[in-house]
Every structure is written in structure tokens, then in C-alpha cells.
Amino acid sequence: MNELDSNNHSVFLLHYHLVLVVKYRRQVFDSEISDFAKDMFAEIGSKYNVSLVEWNHDKDHIHILFKANPNS
Helix, strand or coil: CCCEEEEECECCCCEEEEECCCHHHHHCCCCHHHHHHHHHHHHHHHHHHHEEEEEECCCCEEEEEEEEECCC
């Protein structure tokens, strides 16, 4: 079972599944590009209280599972 998060006024568990697809399904993702995008996502997400749970890629899309806190 997942641990619930909380802040001053609420208890929550927010997971998001984001799929990013390349235009025209062009096959542009390799491990190097995926790793760079993953690092950028983690760096930017840390500023907004977003944490990466899972990251997977194929040649034409990326699956991102992340956890976030609601804004007051």
C-alpha cells in the first residue's frame, strides 16, 4: 500500500501518468536522449515539489509516472 502524503490541511496521494509522443511518431529517442530528459525532468520537478516515480521510453515516446503535491 502507498504511503499518504499530507500538508497543513489535507491528506493526499497524487500520481500522474504522462505519455509524451513525438510528432509523426518519428523514432528519435535513444538512451542518451532519454537520460538527458529524465535528468531535466527531475531537476525542474524538484523546484515544484514533484518527484519522479518511474521513467520508461521507446523510440517514439516516453512514459513518466510522477508524484506531486497540491498547491494551496
